[in-house]
Amino acid sequence: MDGLEFKPRIVAFLCNWCSYTGADLAGTSRIEYKANVRAIRLMCSGRIEPTLVLKAFSKGADGVLLCGCHPGDCHYQEGNYRCLRRYLLLQKYIKQIGIEPERLKLEWISASEGKQFADLVNSFTETIIELGPSKTKQTITVFK
Amino acid sequence: MAGDKPKLKLAVYWAAACGGCCVSVLDVHEKLFDVVSAADLVFWPIALDTKYEDVENMPDKYIDLTLFNGAVRNSENEHMARLLRKKSKTLVAYGSCAHMGGIPGLANFSTREEILRRVFEETESVVNTDKIRPVPEYTAKEGVLEIPEFYNDVRSLSLVVDVDYYIPGCPPQTERLLEVFTAIVTGAELPPKGSVVGADNKTQCEECTRKKSENKKIKKFYRPWEIKDDGETCFLEQGVICMGPATRAGCGHRCIKGNAPCRGCYGPPSGAIDPGAKMMSAIAGIIDEKEPEEISRVIEDIADPGGYFYRFSLPVSLIRRKVQ
Amino acid sequence: MKKVIIDPITRLEGHGKIEIFLNDEGGVENVYFQVPELRGFEKFCEGRPVEELPAITAKICGVCPGCHHMASGKAVDAVFGVDPPPTAKKLRELFYMAHFMHSHTAHFYALAAPDFVVGPDAPPEKRNILGVIEKVGKEIGTEVIKQRRIAQEIQALLGGHQTFVVMNIPGGVRKGLSEEERDDIAIKADGFVRFAQFTLQLFEDVVLKNKEYVDIILNGPYNLKLHSMGLVDSNNKVNFYDGKVRVVDTEGKELYKYSPPEYLDYVAEHVEPWSYLKFPFLKKIGWKGFVDGQNSGLYHATPLSRLNASDGMATPLAQKEYERMYATLGGKPVHATLAMHWARLVELLYSAERCRELATDPDITGKELRASLGPIPGEGVGIVEAQRGTLTHHYRTDEKGIVTKVNLIVGTTNNHAAISMSIKKAAEGLIKKGVEVNNGILNMIEMAFRAYDPCFSCATHCLPGEMPMIVEVREPDGELLQRFVRD
Ligand code: SF4
Ligand code: SF4
Ligand code: SF4
Ligand code: FES
Numbered sequence: 001m002d003g004l005e006f007k008p009r010i011v012a013f014l015c016n017w018c019s020y021t022g023a024d025l026a027g028t029s030r031i032e033y034k035a036n037v038r039a040i041r042l043m044c045s046g047r048i049e050p051t052l053v054l055k056a057f058s059k060g061a062d063g064v065l066l067c068g069c070h071p072g073d074c075h076y077q078e079g080n081y082r083c084l085r086r087y088l089l090l091q092k093y094i095k096q097i098g099i100e101p102e103r104l105k106l107e108w109i110s111a112s113e114g115k116q117f118a119d120l121v122n123s124f125t126e127t128i129i130e131l132g133p134s135k136t137k138q139t140i141t142v143f144k
Numbered sequence: 145m146a147g148d149k150p151k152l153k154l155a156v157y158w159a160a161a162c163g164g165c166c167v168s169v170l171d172v173h174e175k176l177f178d179v180v181s182a183a184d185l186v187f188w189p190i191a192l193d194t195k196y197e198d199v200e201n202m203p204d205k206y207i208d209l210t211l212f213n214g215a216v217r218n219s220e221n222e223h224m225a226r227l228l229r230k231k232s233k234t235l236v237a238y239g240s241c242a243h244m245g246g247i248p249g250l251a252n253f254s255t256r257e258e259i260l261r262r263v264f265e266e267t268e269s270v271v272n273t274d275k276i277r278p279v280p281e282y283t284a285k286e287g288v289l290e291i292p293e294f295y296n297d298v299r300s301l302s303l304v305v306d307v308d309y310y311i312p313g314c315p316p317q318t319e320r321l322l323e324v325f326t327a328i329v330t331g332a333e334l335p336p337k338g339s340v341v342g343a344d345n346k347t348q349c350e351e352c353t354r355k356k357s358e359n360k361k362i363k364k365f366y367r368p369w370e371i372k373d374d375g376e377t378c379f380l381e382q383g384v385i386c387m388g389p390a391t392r393a394g395c396g397h398r399c400i401k402g403n404a405p406c407r408g409c410y411g412p413p414s415g416a417i418d419p420g421a422k423m424m425s426a427i428a429g430i431i432d433e434k435e436p437e438e439i440s441r442v443i444e445d446i447a448d449p450g451g452y453f454y455r456f457s458l459p460v461s462l463i464r465r466k467v468q
Numbered sequence: 469m470k471k472v473i474i475d476p477i478t479r480l481e482g483h484g485k486i487e488i489f490l491n492d493e494g495g496v497e498n499v500y501f502q503v504p505e506l507r508g509f510e511k512f513c514e515g516r517p518v519e520e521l522p523a524i525t526a527k528i529c530g531v532c533p534g535c536h537h538m539a540s541g542k543a544v545d546a547v548f549g550v551d552p553p554p555t556a557k558k559l560r561e562l563f564y565m566a567h568f569m570h571s572h573t574a575h576f577y578a579l580a581a582p583d584f585v586v587g588p589d590a591p592p593e594k595r596n597i598l599g600v601i602e603k604v605g606k607e608i609g610t611e612v613i614k615q616r617r618i619a620q621e622i623q624a625l626l627g628g629h630q631t632f633v634v635m636n637i638p639g640g641v642r643k644g645l646s647e648e649e650r651d652d653i654a655i656k657a658d659g660f661v662r663f664a665q666f667t668l669q670l671f672e673d674v675v676l677k678n679k680e681y682v683d684i685i686l687n688g689p690y691n692l693k694l695h696s697m698g699l700v701d702s703n704n705k706v707n708f709y710d711g712k713v714r715v716v717d718t719e720g721k722e723l724y725k726y727s728p729p730e731y732l733d734y735v736a737e738h739v740e741p742w743s744y745l746k747f748p749f750l751k752k753i754g755w756k757g758f759v760d761g762q763n764s765g766l767y768h769a770t771p772l773s774r775l776n777a778s779d780g781m782a783t784p785l786a787q788k789e790y791e792r793m794y795a796t797l798g799g800k801p802v803h804a805t806l807a808m809h810w811a812r813l814v815e816l817l818y819s820a821e822r823c824r825e826l827a828t829d830p831d832i833t834g835k836e837l838r839a840s841l842g843p844i845p846g847e848g849v850g851i852v853e854a855q856r857g858t859l860t861h862h863y864r865t866d867e868k869g870i871v872t873k874v875n876l877i878v879g880t881t882n883n884h885a886a887i888s889m890s891i892k893k894a895a896e897g898l899i900k901k902g903v904e905v906n907n908g909i910l911n912m913i914e915m916a917f918r919a920y921d922p923c924f925s926c927a928t929h930c931l932p933g934e935m936p937m938i939v940e941v942r943e944p945d946g947e948l949l950q951r952f953v954r955d
Contacts, residue, residue, distance in 0.1 A: 250516075254511045286497050291485075294506055314527065398629045402642060448516055448520075
């Protein structure tokens with residue numbers, strides 16, 4: 001990328017109760033983190049459908065972050081376990097279809113973990129920068 | 145079927161197909177005579193004058209109904225898809241290949257280069273020291289020989305042209321085709337453009353006769369040969385991957401009647417865009433583990449997620465081919 | 469140089485095209501039979517669990533899906549090092565006999581019969597199944613459709629899905645047969661035998677009693693001396709489901725007899741830049757180009773070659789017909805391409821008889837449907853006779869049974885070179901200076917490849933079964949001299 005700086009596009013799906021609040025906290029406490037993240041708020045991480053994740057990649061996301069409440073803290077009891085199982089399955093599938101599994105990450109973030117959220121975003125952004133831009137969008141639009 | 149109405153002009157065309165869709169049209173058996181009396185077949189390469197030029201000479205929208213089967217795999221398929229779109233009032237993507245890419249669509253896990261190399265240079269029986277490959281244009285000593293260009297990518301019909309209806313299935317059940325055909329011939333009102341017809345709106349599971357409990361829970365997945373199927377219990381509950389939850393009903397669950405799990409040829413039920421994503425969601429719902437290591441152990445046994453969940457639909461799925 | 473194009477001639481794992489180049493004297497310079505279609509199963513089956521292949525590879529061809537399902541099922545058994553129990557094997561074979569009934573019936577009535585029953589020179593609009601029905605009566609037409617339907621019902625009963633059966637599982641089959649179902653099949657099989665006998669009688673009355681037709685069969689431009697391949701049982705009798713592959717030379721002498729895992733020592737494939745289909749040949753002889761005769765490396769794998777390569781049929785009525793055929797045609801082996809139609813009917817009778825045998829075999833309702841599997845050794849070859857030739861599936865897997873390599877030599881592919889040459893011979897015999905290319909000539913050329921039933925002339929031809937053609941004769945500068953469309 002000589003000269004042209006790669007600005008990764010990262011989509012973060014955040015559970016409303018813990019993670020989104022955590023992210024919010026990071027913002028209000030002015031903890032600095034990379035501004036490449038587009039956050040999408042859902043009621044629970046259990047609502048993160050595999051379709052949403054795949055769609056994000058197909059529309060050009062370089063990385064996708066999934067965040068939910070810590071195990072045991074989900075407001076809908078088991079939503080985050082469901083998310084975990086989907087995540088692990090998706091990992092296996094995206095690897096098969098040629099997307100580096102490192103581009104998809106799941107972390108538990110509580111409402112008070114603003115700093116952790118900022119750290120997570122920063123380290124994930126680093127990972128994605130190392131991986132370079134995702135070829136997904138380009139590949140799937142190439143016909144013939 | 146009104147007597148004074150002009151006969152329906154019907155065309156059937158295969159692109160990258162196996163012939164099974166055409167056979168399914170013929171499997172009307174004794175009803176063949178009814179079909180022939182209600183419709184004039186104006187183009188059907190296996191049966192009638194095939195010359196593409198004759199289709200080109202037809203006025204636009206000359207054909208009332210075209211059943212297009214097969215995926216779009218090469219330049220000839222693409223040309224015919226465009227031509228038939230122009231000449232047809234109603235264009236139906238008939239069968240899984242035209243609908244979703246079908247089995248040939250599994251080739252989107254590889255590239256053109258990989259396929260040509262494997263087939264013409266590497267297979268165990270091939271003797272090809274000069275690494276000869278078929279080329280679209282070859283000059284033999286007598287003259288030029290042409291064959292279509294083999295594309296890198298398999299596409300469904302709707303990725304190439306505008307499609308009016310979809311009749312799913314590999315191949316579609318003949319009775320379902322007859323229903324649609326009769327509806328068209330009798331002038332019954334058709335569903336809105338873009339609909340899937342000749343199938344149900346429910347999932348395979350909702351119609352399946354195997355015994356199932358409300359709350360499926362799985363601690364281990366098995367390959368079909370690893371279990372002794374009891375012939376009665378839901379495959380998923382026995383731990384065998386079955387695409388039932390993510391597949392549209394309408395085939396009469398014919399594979400399940402043969403004691404084989406569904407592989408999804410009828411495509412996703414209405415509302416679902418990506419059958420594989422829907423299936424992953426269903427599977428995540430039944431794995432009875434909470435610890436990441438345990439979940440990973442269960443998932444480990446799903447030997448080929450891409451091949452199971454997108455057996456017939458890779459080219460129309462969200463990530464429609466292997467990323468490279 | 470002038471060029472004649474017949475495009476498309478339709479199905480053969482896709483579409484087919486013939487290019488005939490004429491020389492300046494107006495004779496035939498060369499003929500190319502091109503297959504423009506490729507789907508790449510050899511590649512995209514990689515990564516799939518091996519037990520999924522019988523269902524996936526069946527989708528190579530919707531006309532003979534049962535053949536791929538069987539060859540694949542056997543290759544998978546071999547991968548798991550397992551021999552299915554007798555009941556399972558017999559159920560598979562029973563299914564397979566129904567599949568042969570279905571396919572051979574469709575081929576004879578929809579494709580071959582129009583040429584003989586209606587006549588090679590009849591107008592094209594008559595030369596189709598409807599024309600046949602007109603000539604022989606609607607009852608017979610209905611009977612043909614009915615027998616084909618019954619055969620398909622048996623397939624669905626045994627295999628779940630009427631076209632794409634799902635019966636094979638490593639080590640056996642997924643579903644058994646009840647006593648009532650068996651009784652029902654036995655009755656239907658009786659009907660098959662009567663129907664096959666009737667068909668042979670029809671052939672006798674319409675073709676063999678007509679000297680002109682016999683002449684076309686024996687003397688027309690339809691002779692091609694190639695080696696013959698076919699699967700035989702331990703008594704060297706024709707078998708479709710199991711056995712060893714036997715190859716006899718153009719004089720009828722046994723050249724080789726190999727079991728499935730040895731196929732690579734005997735068969736190899738050649739590539740030409742103008743067709744997506746490869747050209748198999750006998751490896752020990754080598755690729756010698758498109759030549760026939762005792763020194764050629766080419767073979768054919770067809771109903772006729774199966775009969776040539778065997779010592780007879782394993783069922784009594786078919787054996788009688790086998791003997792009669794060779795006695796009438798001047799002894800074994802026969803090289804008359806059109807005799808394939810007769811051979812196919814001998815096979816039809818065999819399938820019917822074998823179907824009846826199996827339906828009354830006490831093992832057929834057995835309860836042991838699957839054998840337990842050994843460890844996964846990782847490699848297996850399965851061979852059956854498809855209607856259109858010897859069919860080989862060869863798989864390699866990793867230690868988990870995930871496919872790493874697939875090689876396929878499918879029925880019609882075996883005959884790619886043979887079909888090209890038959891067309892060439894027919895064209896050479898028919899297209900001459902001063903002779904106008906007309907309907908009759910085109911049909912005569914077409915008869916050459918139709919005899920092979922090369923998958924495009926399959927069950928799907930049930931409807932107005934006419935092979936459409938267009939012939940363009942051009943000057944070297946491309947100017948159109950003569951254009952002929954047949955519909
Ligand atoms: S949908 Fe199935 S039956 Fe139809 S052409 Fe494709 S593979 Fe064959
Ligand atoms: S998962 Fe399969 S076997 Fe179970 S109910 Fe659904 S369709 Fe039937
Ligand atoms: S059971 Fe599933 S795979 Fe089988 S025909 Fe029905 S939809 Fe297709
Ligand atoms: S509410 Fe936060 S993960 Fe369920």
